[in-house]
Amino acid sequence: MRLRLLPSSFENDGAASSRQHLTCFVINGNVAVDAGSLAMAVTAEERTQIRDVVLTHAHLDHIAGLPLFIDDQFSELTEAVRVHATTDVIEVLERDVFNWSVYPRFSELTNEFGKVMEYHPFEQGSEFRVGELLFEAVGVNHKVPCSGFIISDDSASIAITGDTANMDSFWENVNARRLNALLIECAFPNDLAELAAMSCHLTPAGLAEELEKLKDRSCETLVINIKPSYREKVLREIEGLGISGLDDLKVGKVYEWGRSTISSNHAGS
Numbered sequence: 001m002r003l004r005l006l007p008s009s010f011e012n013d014g015a016a017s018s019r020q021h022l023t024c025f026v027i028n029g030n031v032a033v034d035a036g037s038l039a040m041a042v043t044a045e046e047r048t049q050i051r052d053v054v055l056t057h058a059h060l061d062h063i064a065g066l067p068l069f070i071d072d073q074f075s076e077l078t079e080a081v082r083v084h085a086t087t088d089v090i091e092v093l094e095r096d097v098f099n100w101s102v103y104p105r106f107s108e109l110t111n112e113f114g115k116v117m118e119y120h121p122f123e124q125g126s127e128f129r130v131g132e133l134l135f136e137a138v139g140v141n142h143k144v145p146c147s148g149f150i151i152s153d154d155s156a157s158i159a160i161t162g163d164t165a166n167m168d169s170f171w172e173n174v175n176a177r178r179l180n181a182l183l184i185e186c187a188f189p190n191d192l193a194e195l196a197a198m199s200c201h202l203t204p205a206g207l208a209e210e211l212e213k214l215k216d217r218s219c220e221t222l223v224i225n226i227k228p229s230y231r232e233k234v235l236r237e238i239e240g241l242g243i244s245g246l247d248d249l250k251v252g253k254v255y256e257w258g259r260s261t262i263s264s265n266h267a268g269s
């Protein structure tokens with residue numbers, strides 16, 4: 001299984017920066033998990049290959065690139081972009097984003113080939129297939145309804161927490177599996193624990209408590225969703241935890257799990 005976190009910000013020279021403002025993972029080149037920078041940062045090939053977008057929740061940093069992704073390709077789409085989300089998330093998208101004021105309601109529009117966007121609702125606690133991937137959606141603990149995912153293909157299984165504070169059922173599901181990698185959020189530094197609690201995010205101290213609940217610690221554990229303004233501080237605090245095998249997920253790096261390799265590889269930018 002291949003996964004890449006798309007970049008969402010730039011250095012002074014225009015190169016991709018490691019600061020993560022938006023969240024969008026591309027898996028196996030054709031499925032997006034969240035759509036924060038989907039339109040802005042996919043490769044030309046990924047733009048034509050990705051027809052499934054699976055959403056954790058409806059916060060802007062996870063959906064900002066979705067309307068633009070469909071808009072960019074409106075006349076060329078020979079099949080609809082399938083948006084997999086819970087009904088809560090679909091309701092927000094239709095009411096607050098694709099509402100003709102913020103952006104066109106693409107779910108009602110067609111081009112010469114047919115529909116350009118369609119919703120595929122899933123329920124938390126259920127499994128569903130997206131191409132060659134099997135998704136298990138698990139409710140996590142965020143300010144708005146949010147799903148974490150356990151994602152498997154025939155080579156590997158990974159878990160992505162989505163945005164979350166402390167949780168239990170996610171770990172029950174994860175502990176029933178053999179994972180190759182866990183992607184877990186950690187948004188704020190420890191001195192902003194109050195803000196983290198209010199907004200339902202983790203700090204490094206909270207992250208350490210959560211990882212205590214993970215039974216098999218042999219999987220690669222990669223931190224995601226570090227708020228860009230606090231990135232260096234959060235990384236220092238994570239390093240200070242002294243937890244072996246814990247690293248941050250690098251923007252733009254291609255990670256590969258399963259088959260001949262369990263470790264990650266650099267490929268391209």
Ligand SMILES: [Zn+2]
Nearest residue numbers: 057059142163
């Ligand atoms: Zn969120």
